[in-house]
Amino acid sequence: MSDKPSITPSSESHQWSDLHHQIQDWLAGYADGELDEHHITLVEAHLAGCEACRHDAERQRMLSERLQEIPAPRLSPAFAKRLDDTLASVQTSDRRPVGQKPLEGLKHWLTRLSPSAVIGGGGWAVAMVLAAMLLVPSLTPEDPNQMAVASQIPMVNDVLADYQRVVGNDLRTPSDDADLSPPMQWANGRVLARWTTRVGGEPAEAYAVRLGNSLIVQYQISERVFFRNPDVRQAVARAGDFRTRDNELEVIGLPMRASGLLVVAPSGNVPPIDKSAMSAS
Amino acid sequence: MVNKSTDSKRAHKMRSTGSKQQFDTLVRPWRYRLYGVAQRQSASTEIAEDYTQETLLRAWRDFGQLDDQVAIYAWLLRILNRVVADGYRRDNRRRQLAPVLTTEDAVLSEHPCAAPGPFEQALKHQTDAQVMAAVRDLPDNFRQVVLLRDFEDLSYQDIAQILDLAPGTVMSRLSRGRRLLAERLIKVASDNPAASDNTHTRVTPHE
C-alpha cells in the first residue's frame, strides 16, 4: 500500500519483489541478531525502501521482547512430589541393564548431539571421535611411512585398519545377546560396542571402550595368530607384552589364556594394562 | 584368579546404581523448565503435568543412550516435543494448516494497531494469559519455534537440532510464526479496545 515500490522496468521490479518475499523469512533472524554480515546488509538495504518489511521487523523484535517478559509457569509442589514418587518407583522397579543395551553406531551419536556441545567442550562423544580423528588423520595401511613398523605384522595392520574404520563411524551394531564385557576392564571405561572382525585371517572379537576422551578398541584374537610373528614371541617372552606405535596409534599385545589381546589406543593415551589380571584370566 | 562372572556382575550393578544417580543429577533438575515448556503448549495444567511426566519417563527409559551432559536439555526437549505431538494426535486435535502471511497482509499493513508504536502499546495492554493463549493457538510448526526461541532462549542452531530442521527453516518458521501471532494479537487488540482491564478475554483463533 503506502510503501509499494515505484513502478520500475519489469526485470528490476521482479528482482525487488523476489527479494521482498525472500527477506520476509529472514526478518526474525534480523530481529534476533542471528544473521551474518552479508544478510544483514541485504536486509537493511531492503528495509530502507520497504515500510511493510520494516514494520514487520520491528514487530518481530517487540513481540519477542514481550514474550520473554512472561514468567515461566511454576510446577506445583503437589505435582513435583507426585513426579518424584513416580520416577522413584520406576527407577527401582525397572532395573534396566544400561551396560547391556545394544548400542548404536558412533554416527548415530554424532548426529544426535548438538553442535554447541562440541564448541562448549562438554560433548565427550564428539570430543572422543574428534580426538581420535585428529590422532589418526591419515593413517592408512597404504601409507608406507606411517605403517613402517606395523606393516611387518599382519595382525597389527588388521587391527589398525579396523580401528580406523570405527573412527570413520562404521561402528557395527552388536547382536542383542552380545556380552559386552571386554577382556580388559578399566574403572572409568565405558563399553560402546562389540563386533566381530577378522584379524590375521581368523575371526576376532572387538570391543570399543571409551576412556576419557580416547577411543580404545580391544581385539581378542586367536592364540595362533597372536604368536605367529617372531618379534611378538620375543617381546612377550622378554617383557610380558608386545608394543608398537607410530605417531598416532599405539598397539599393545598381551597373551591371554588360549588367546591373545591387542589393545589399540591413541598414542600417549594407553590406559594402564593390568598384566596380572590378564595372565590369570 | 579373578572370578570373571562375579566381577562383571559387580560392574553391572555399579552401572545400574550409577545410572540412577546420574539421572537424578543430570535430568531431574530440568523438570521445572520442561514443565514450563509443556505448560505453554497445553490447554490445562493436568495436560502439562502429563506431558512432563511422560517426558521424564521416556527419558529414563532411553537414558542409557545418552552420554552427553551439555546436550541433555536439548535431548529432553526433543522427547517432550514427541510427547506433545503424540498428545495432539491422541486428542484428535486438528493439525492447523500454517497460513503464510506476507508483510502486506491487510491486517498488518492497514490496521492502526500494526504500526510499531501502537503495536507495542497493544502488546503491553494485553495480559500474559491473552498472549499465551494466542501462542498456544499457533499451528504446531510455528508454536514450537516460538516457544524454543522466545521462551527458552535457544539459538537457531539448537532449535534446528531439537526439531530436526535446517537453521534456515527455523528462521523462516519463526518469521512466519511471529507474523501470524502479531496479526492475531492485533485483531484481539481491535476486538477488545479495553483489553488492558479485561482479564477474561479469550483469543478466538482465526479460521
Ligand SMILES: [Zn+2]
Ligand atoms: Zn519488503
